[in-house]
Amino acid sequence: MSVYVDLVKGIVQDVRKNGVRSFVATQADQAITRFTAGLSWNDVRSLLRGDPPGRPNPRLKPHTEGFWLHIKPTFYHKSVTKIGHTFRLGWLSTFLFLVELITGIILMTYYAPTPERAYADMLRLLSNVPFGKLMRDIHRLAAEAMVITVTLHMFRTYFTGSYKAPRQFTWFTGVILLIVTLGLSYTGYLLPWDQLAFWAVTIGASMVEAAPPPIVGQTLNLLLRGAPDIGANGLLRFYLLHVIFLPVLGIVFISVHYYKVVHHGISLPSSEEAVGEDTARRVPAEKRVYFLPDILVDELMLAAIVTFGMIAGSAFIYGAPLESHSNPLSTPLHTVAPWYFLWIQGLLKLGDKMLMGVIVPTIVFGLLFVVPYIDFNPSRRAKDRRLAVLAGLAGALALVVLTFMGTAKFGVVGAPAQEVIQEVIPEEGVGVVRALPYDEFAPGAYDTFSLPEGMPGRLGHVMEEIKKRVERDSGLPAGHAVMVIEEWQQDLRKITLRVLWTPSGASQEQQFSKTIYIHHDANYSAH
Amino acid sequence: MKLIQILVGTLVVIATVAALLIAGLGEPVRMAETERAQQARSIQTGASVYETYCTGCHGLKGEGIPTVAPALNSPQFFTQRLKEIGYTGSLRSFIESTVAAGRPSNTQYSAKMPTWSQQFGGPLRPDQVRDVTSFILNWEKTAGTQPLPTPGPTATPLPSTASPEEQGKAVFLADKTACKACHTIDTEPSAKGLVGPNLTHIGTEAGTLVAGQSAGDYIRASIVNPNAFIAPKCPTGPCTANVMPPTFGQQLSQQELDNLVAYLLSLK
Ligand code: HEM
Numbered sequence: 001m002s003v004y005v006d007l008v009k010g011i012v013q014d015v016r017k018n019g020v021r022s023f024v025a026t027q028a029d030q031a032i033t034r035f036t037a038g039l040s041w042n043d044v045r046s047l048l049r050g051d052p053p054g055r056p057n058p059r060l061k062p063h064t065e066g067f068w069l070h071i072k073p074t075f076y077h078k079s080v081t082k083i084g085h086t087f088r089l090g091w092l093s094t095f096l097f098l099v100e101l102i103t104g105i106i107l108m109t110y111y112a113p114t115p116e117r118a119y120a121d122m123l124r125l126l127s128n129v130p131f132g133k134l135m136r137d138i139h140r141l142a143a144e145a146m147v148i149t150v151t152l153h154m155f156r157t158y159f160t161g162s163y164k165a166p167r168q169f170t171w172f173t174g175v176i177l178l179i180v181t182l183g184l185s186y187t188g189y190l191l192p193w194d195q196l197a198f199w200a201v202t203i204g205a206s207m208v209e210a211a212p213p214p215i216v217g218q219t220l221n222l223l224l225r226g227a228p229d230i231g232a233n234g235l236l237r238f239y240l241l242h243v244i245f246l247p248v249l250g251i252v253f254i255s256v257h258y259y260k261v262v263h264h265g266i267s268l269p270s271s272e273e274a275v276g277e278d279t280a281r282r283v284p285a286e287k288r289v290y291f292l293p294d295i296l297v298d299e300l301m302l303a304a305i306v307t308f309g310m311i312a313g314s315a316f317i318y319g320a321p322l323e324s325h326s327n328p329l330s331t332p333l334h335t336v337a338p339w340y341f342l343w344i345q346g347l348l349k350l351g352d353k354m355l356m357g358v359i360v361p362t363i364v365f366g367l368l369f370v371v372p373y374i375d376f377n378p379s380r381r382a383k384d385r386r387l388a389v390l391a392g393l394a395g396a397l398a399l400v401v402l403t404f405m406g407t408a409k410f411g412v413v414g415a416p417a418q419e420v421i422q423e424v425i426p427e428e429g430v431g432v433v434r435a436l437p438y439d440e441f442a443p444g445a446y447d448t449f450s451l452p453e454g455m456p457g458r459l460g461h462v463m464e465e466i467k468k469r470v471e472r473d474s475g476l477p478a479g480h481a482v483m484v485i486e487e488w489q490q491d492l493r494k495i496t497l498r499v500l501w502t503p504s505g506a507s508q509e510q511q512f513s514k515t516i517y518i519h520h521d522a523n524y525s526a527h
Numbered sequence: 528m529k530l531i532q533i534l535v536g537t538l539v540v541i542a543t544v545a546a547l548l549i550a551g552l553g554e555p556v557r558m559a560e561t562e563r564a565q566q567a568r569s570i571q572t573g574a575s576v577y578e579t580y581c582t583g584c585h586g587l588k589g590e591g592i593p594t595v596a597p598a599l600n601s602p603q604f605f606t607q608r609l610k611e612i613g614y615t616g617s618l619r620s621f622i623e624s625t626v627a628a629g630r631p632s633n634t635q636y637s638a639k640m641p642t643w644s645q646q647f648g649g650p651l652r653p654d655q656v657r658d659v660t661s662f663i664l665n666w667e668k669t670a671g672t673q674p675l676p677t678p679g680p681t682a683t684p685l686p687s688t689a690s691p692e693e694q695g696k697a698v699f700l701a702d703k704t705a706c707k708a709c710h711t712i713d714t715e716p717s718a719k720g721l722v723g724p725n726l727t728h729i730g731t732e733a734g735t736l737v738a739g740q741s742a743g744d745y746i747r748a749s750i751v752n753p754n755a756f757i758a759p760k761c762p763t764g765p766c767t768a769n770v771m772p773p774t775f776g777q778q779l780s781q782q783e784l785d786n787l788v789a790y791l792l793s794l795k
Contacts, residue, residue: 127562301536308543315550490668517574519567
């Protein structure tokens with residue numbers, strides 16, 4: 001008790017002697033020093049003004065005393081701060097990961113991983129949660145951006161030879177992070193439970209099933225999906241991987257990765273040190289760029305720009321896709337993997353599932369892991385490592401080519417009439433017909449053989465387009481299309497598009513048709 | 528350099544706040560629009576579900592088929608039905624639960640309302656049940672523009688000693704097939720349907736419609752796979768596809784089908 005009495009007495013005395021203002025100022029200063037883990041108010045001010053640090057440099061204290069900055073180097077070599085050396089790709093990856101954590105936690109509050117609720121929760125998020133669509137769009141956009149930055153970061157550390165001694169393990173943890181990043185994107189893909197998600201993931205999981213020998217493939221598949229097919233169990237497992245296992249793995253390995261970067265320093269441009277030497281940690285005083293304030297300002301500015309890009313991009317430009325409810329009974333016409341796995345889909349077109357879908361990708365990632373341990377060339381200079389640079393370029397080229405081959409364009413084509421209809425009224429998405437305003441759909445039957453002369457309106461324009469498309473198609477001899485529009489219900493019209501053709505030599509016309517319904521308020525033009 | 532970075536950073540933060548503000552101001556309108564669009568698409572999807580699963584009994588546009596299944600687009604359904612049976616919930620929940628669970632027993636109709644929800648072993652997911660309900664509810668605004676169906680008399684089954692033609696005729700007139708609800712046969716007082724073609728002379732006409740197909744084959748194909756060839760003339764204009772239920776192939780036994788074809792062939 002008396003301790004507190006003494007404390008109060010001391011305060012009163014202090015205030016009497018020096019005045020209230022001085023007392024408050026001292027207290028505030030102490031609070032700031034505690035908060036910044038070592039910087040007084042004056043230190044902070046001189047930091048903000050950009051004054052040179054005093055001696056000893058007080059700005060090192062937050063690195064040694066505080067938790068957050070102990071994982072950042074106190075200073076960098078001037079040469080590695082050049083934008084063209086790292087392109088800040090490591091920091092960008094970290095920051096996007098943070099964006100994902102924050103938006104992801106918000107999304108979790110509105111989502112339950114069950115087949116009955118998942119899709120409905122998505123719809124409710126979009127229509128009933130303020131900023132719900134924004135959160136979802138940012139989460140999706142940042143995820144895709146992160147896949148890109150992480151991949152580019154890998155290529156940059158590869159081409160600068162930064163994986164060589166002593167940074168082999170940094171690279172190794174990097175490959176783990178690459179797998180975590182891809183895994184996060186992929187497991188997240190399933191969660192909306194729409195057709196896009198369901199079928200992309202079904203294709204992917206079937207790859208796991210092809211792992212040899214069959215008993216291994218089947219067991220892995222069962223572990224992942226929780227049943228022979230994706231259903232309630234699979235959704236729950238993907239969800240848990242997505243919100244617990246992979247994020248925790250990511251946090252752990254980003255920490256290890258960062259620790260290694262602090263420990264070894266960022267590698268210098270190879271031209272600035274002798275072959276085989278590593279002087280990243282021996283930085284002469286005049287070459288030092290301190291984290292506080294220079295690097296911090298740089299990183300914060302970058303973070304602000306990325307945040308702006310994510311928010312403005314999602315609010316005004318980008319929209320995460322949401323197709324119709326998943327339907328295990330109906331495979332969409334052209335199912336594609338998410339774009340960052342198109343290269344595997346491209347591979348699949350070159351061989352069978354086991355070889356191209358499982359063995360080759362496993363070898364690719366296996367090679368990535370061991371790159372620093374099989375590359376004995378001590379030089380990081382491009383002219384000394386022709387083979388490695390060539391291999392890297394070949395890898396990048398293969399990635400691009402295979403990705404392109406993986407797209408639907410370069411793939412199985414359906415029957416001609418089916419393709420025409422898929423182009424005009426795609427199973428998912430909008431297409432030229434749905435995009436028309438409701439009032440354009442005047443009930444009637446329109447045959448491209450006998451379109452009313454100068455058929456008015458945008459529907460007329462679309463019919464002309466369909467006419468050209470059908471008549472151009474060599475698979476549709478004597479082809480024409482009929483669109484029948486019927487009044488069906490209040491504000492609902494039924495639209496049947498029929499493609500007809502007569503195969504050469506046949507006497508009877510063949511046809512393929514598809515029916516959709518369009519409601520006055522469906523508002524396709526808004527998307 | 529650093530000052531520029533701080534300046535740029537600050538401006539960008541301000542721009543971000545502004546972007547959020549603009550987006551936030553638009554949110555109420557956007558959410559309302561999204562909700563309306565979702566409701567509209569639910570009706571669209573429901574229309575397809577209805578077309579696939581329900582037209583065979585409840586009619587192409589919910590007008591019902593006399594003696595088979597009730598109309599779902601009548602004013603009576605929207606205004607009287609709940610009171611009639613003393614159901615206190617909403618019409619939506621009445622429809623959803625009826626569709627999900629079906630009606631295992633009934634007295635009035637020859638067909639039974641099947642169980643549709645996957646929960647009870649049917650083919651529809653919960654969202655599809657909701658969608659088809661949205662579609663049915665959308666008839667409310669126009670309810671009453673179609674005439675109310677009147678239940679017809681029921682036919683009595685024949686002993687199996689009768690000839691194939693006579694047994695086929697019994698199948699045709701039975702409530703379970705409801706052929707008579709859609710087709711007219713001039714000589715049959717209970718077959719006066721106006722949805723499908725008049726079949727009074729189908730035994731003669733059938734051989735002339737598809738080149739290379741015999742009359743018997745044509746009739747059989749018309750029953751089992753009605754969309755393979757769309758008959759040219761229906762009482763209310765040209766016939767359209769997807770009206771005649773495509774399910775008779777499974778519904779009828781081989782014997783019943785043979786008898787039915789024999790009967791229709793005899794209508795010269
Ligand atoms: C979530 C993913 C990742 C994060 C957050 C991350 C973060 C970082 C950061 C901040 C640096 C400091 C230098 C720089 O910014 O370039 C760094 C360096 C490094 N990273 Fe990563 N990284 C990730 C993935 C990877 C991957 C996939 C690889 C390679 C397979 C990799 C290999 C390396 C190497 C070798 C260095 C040392 C570079 C040097 O000293 O010059 N990292 N990483």
